[in-house]
Amino acid sequence: MTKRDLGGDRIQALVDRVLPCRRVIDVGCDHGYTSMGLAQREDIGQVLATDISGPSLAKLQEVIEDGGEGWKKKITCVRADGLRGLPWREADALVISGMGGGLVRSILEGEVNLSRSCRQWVLSPQSDLAHFRTYLASLSYEIREDMVEEGGKFYTLFDVRLDGKIQPDYLEKLEEGDPFFLDYGPDLLARRDPVLLRKMRKDLVVLEDLERKLSARPLEKRGNKQESRLKEVIEEKSRLAAWLGPDR
Numbered sequence: 001m002t003k004r005d006l007g008g009d010r011i012q013a014l015v016d017r018v019l020p021c022r023r024v025i026d027v028g029c030d031h032g033y034t035s036m037g038l039a040q041r042e043d044i045g046q047v048l049a050t051d052i053s054g055p056s057l058a059k060l061q062e063v064i065e066d067g068g069e070g071w072k073k074k075i076t077c078v079r080a081d082g083l084r085g086l087p088w089r090e091a092d093a094l095v096i097s098g099m100g101g102g103l104v105r106s107i108l109e110g111e112v113n114l115s116r117s118c119r120q121w122v123l124s125p126q127s128d129l130a131h132f133r134t135y136l137a138s139l140s141y142e143i144r145e146d147m148v149e150e151g152g153k154f155y156t157l158f159d160v161r162l163d164g165k166i167q168p169d170y171l172e173k174l175e176e177g178d179p180f181f182l183d184y185g186p187d188l189l190a191r192r193d194p195v196l197l198r199k200m201r202k203d204l205v206v207l208e209d210l211e212r213k214l215s216a217r218p219l220e221k222r223g224n225k226q227e228s229r230l231k232e233v234i235e236e237k238s239r240l241a242a243w244l245g246p247d248r
């Protein structure tokens with residue numbers, strides 16, 4: 001198997017998170033970097049790489065064709081919508097990344113027998129993290145979170161262990177419904193994750209800038225909507241600054 005560069009820290013982090021296992025499914029594989037990274041690991045048996053789009057899947061199929069027998073033995077490509085109609089009825093791990101939180105959830109819920117047969121899910125939704133956290137917490141599995149920065153963007157990784165139990169403090173924080181914990185994640189906040197702190201500093205700069213813009217307009221010219229947005233921005237900013245404290 002010719003070694004391939006996986007194209008960055010985000011994909012490497014996804015690959016590294018997967019526990020040694022026999023069978024892993026990479027849903028929505030697109031360029032196929034994650035599938036290739038998984039296949040390169042000797043402690044992983046088989047990779048099922050899927051995508052709903054033929055042209056997306058073709059990128060990986062081409063690499064496999066050109067890459068020789070090693071790749072072909074380890075990766076099977078299948079065009080599929082989520083987990084529907086896959087050749088495997090069970091797996092050890094699932095990786096789903098680079099899609100919206102709602103879509104990731106509907107993929108997990110679409111074929112419950114297959115998704116729940118796994119011991120681990122490695123998930124990295126790109127939007128709607130607050131709802132996604134609430135959904136994950138409702139399943140009561142153990143959740144670990146990581147954050148990766150690449151090209152000035154921040155990506156949250158959820159490592160869900162279906163054979164573990166959710167941490168009571170994670171659940172408690174989410175049940176309070178506080179947007180701060182829903183958006184930034186109880187686990188990352190609790191251990192003051194250094195990448196999260198970098199994201200928070202960036203968010204703080206954005207809020208300070210927004211506050212300056214919103215308050216630049218004279219009071220009598222501001223509508224109710226603008227005024228209440230300004231209030232929100234000031235509150236969010238103070239909360240963030242207080243949390244960062246000396247790490248600011």
Ligand SMILES: C[S@@+](CC[C@H](N)C(=O)[O-])C[C@H]1O[C@@H](n2cnc3c(N)ncnc32)[C@H](O)[C@@H]1O
Pocket residue numbers: 027028029030031034050051052053056080081082083096097098099103107
């Ligand atoms: C932005 S790419 C992410 C690729 C890769 N997983 C990553 O993290 O870099 C999203 C991929 O998901 C695929 N996709 C979208 N909806 C899907 C679904 N319901 N089932 C399978 N794949 C899907 C798209 O075709 C696209 O190739």
